[in-house]
Amino acid sequence: MTGQHRIVVLGAGYAGLAAAREAIKAKGAHVTVIDLHTEFVDRVRLHQVAAGQDVARWELRKTLAAKGIEFVNGRAERIDTEARRVELATGEAIAYDSLIYALGSRADLSMVPGAAEFAHTVATSEDVRRIPALTGRVAVVGGGATGLETATELAESNPGLEVVLVSSDEPGGWLIPKAVAHIRTVLDRLGVQVRVAKVAAVTATGLDLVDGDHVDADIVLWTTGFTVPEVAARSGLPVDGRERVLVDDRLRVRGLADVYAVGDAAVMIGHNGREARMSCQAAQPAGKYLGAAVAARLRGRQPGPFTPRFVLTCMSLGRRDGLVQFMKADDSNGSIALTGRTAAWIKEQIVGAVGRAAKL
Ligand SMILES: Cc1cc2nc3c(=O)[nH]c(=O)nc-3n(C[C@H](O)[C@H](O)[C@H](O)COP(=O)(O)OP(=O)(O)OC[C@H]3O[C@@H](n4cnc5c(N)ncnc54)[C@H](O)[C@@H]3O)c2cc1C
Known part of the structure; x- marks a missing residue:
């Protein structure tokens, strides 16, 4: 490896994989991707997995090797920026x-008491694996895109299941009135x-x-709030x-x-100085830009x-319904x-294209 420029990519999500794919095109580059998972599972389809559907998954080592990219399976613990190394x-x-930091995000269960223990x-894929068998009544907390996709998918795929969506604001309430009304109709x-x-x-x-009531639920799915x-x-x-x-x-x-960061784990500033929302829509193009x-x-x-x-902004509302709202470049509502x-x-076309792009 003497003489090669060692580019290490931390995280094999949408941003990290897009970055690795571009970086390997540089003459003299040796690219290593590190991830704690051995498989790539489309994160944007995890609500489908939670509802019991099979989604495509593929082995990182084999797919990356085909592109000349080394894969290391391990959990990054610390970066020593003086010695320029990642400790596993x-x-x-x-x-x-050169280091590309693309470790993404995970659920924030610190927002209310009991969430870390009971919700x-x-x-992430291991979070979904830990969800018990879906029976009885499921409370989905969060009226954002993830909560809406999850509640509708669970209800459509599991007709015997009772699903309650608990949201501090009107579900999807940040969208234009037509979109909000459609969400209510589908729910x-x-x-x-x-x-x-x-x-x-x-x-x-x-x-x-907070109003003193109790919502009975056999399973609570917490979908609001992400941390890194x-x-x-x-x-x-x-x-x-x-x-x-x-x-x-x-x-x-x-x-x-020579240290870069991208995707959910970074504060990427978009049009009009607005922070990019944590999204695949921002992470994948940003990873591609960064690798290049x-x-x-x-x-x-x-x-x-x-x-x-x-x-x-697009979301599935089950497999047979959905919502696509056009946004302005700074992510404010279009009409x-x-x-x-x-x-x-x-x-479905967008999610399919994102998944194919991730596979290099
Ligand atoms: C159910 C669901 C639906 C979604 N739907 C949409 C959607 O429709 N559109 C949209 O734009 N966005 C959607 N998102 C958000 C989108 O998935 C994220 O914004 C996107 O995954 C961010 O990409 P990333 O590459 O920054 O991070 P990630 O995709 O999270 O990748 C990070 C990688 O880092 C690895 N990692 C983390 N910590 C370590 C460590 N210490 N050591 C080694 N590896 C580590 C992880 O295993 C992971 O592979 C959805 C999210 C969820 C959960």
């Missing part, structure tokens, strides 16, 4: 010349009960609400109050040469800036929303 839980250390989530059609209320605590029997791995903060990388890495407009970690930018630097070029750009089967079809 096994005690192994992997040296780098389940759909944030009603699928028999999902909606409770607009704030959760005070999760208990062994369900949810205690502590690796960056633990390693002394500059982070914001949510421990996401602070980067400049070229995704360089502030104050550190690192490769360009190896050729002695200076890449231009990257600005995450949003086009739409058009598509609904029904057309929207479900568009969403």
